[in-house]
Amino acid sequence: MKANLHQIRRFRRYSEDFKKELVSLFEQGKFSVCQLERLYGVSNVTIYNWIYKYSTFNEKGYRIIEMKNSSENKLKELEAKVRELERTVGQKQIKIEFLEKMVELAKTELDIDLKKNFNTPPSAGSERTKKN
CATH class of the missing domain: 1.10.10 (Arc Repressor Mutant, subunit A)
Structure with missing residues (x-):
């Protein structure tokens, strides 16, 4: 057989x-x-x-x-790159959240509206906005 x-x-x-x-x-x-x-x-x-x-x-x-380990090395390099990109995205997300909190605090504490509202007329300068 x-x-x-x-x-x-x-x-x-x-x-x-x-x-x-x-x-x-x-x-x-x-x-x-x-x-x-x-x-x-x-x-x-x-x-x-x-x-x-x-x-x-x-x-x-x-x-x-x-190279016997070439594919393993390539995989390790790609994984390291993914980790680096994830870290960068995390840092950017923290920065975005920080800036959003600053805009919110400026509005509540200082009565300054930093967000762009398309329905409101343009401001007359750096004067404080009136609170409703």
Whole structure:
């Protein structure tokens, strides 16, 4: 039974679209050759041959070197960038809330209306507004 299984696996044929899809996944950086090998059950030698045949920028005769930790490093860099952006958004939100509170205090404590009201006539200068 094992001999038949080995013979079946040895003579598999793949469509051109399937080959190009795997090459595209590799070129986009979504998966490494080792990951594609595990996901689709295709040997890495076969995948490299497809890359050399269908790739837009990899040529035969040039060796493709993949850093083992490159995808992990890229993921860590992206996570750090997300954390930095979240921190920046949080700081901006605090600033917005502070400024809104200052506008509210200016209105209640100092009788100065800093918000733009489109229905009111323009003010005559920096005079205090009358409280209703």
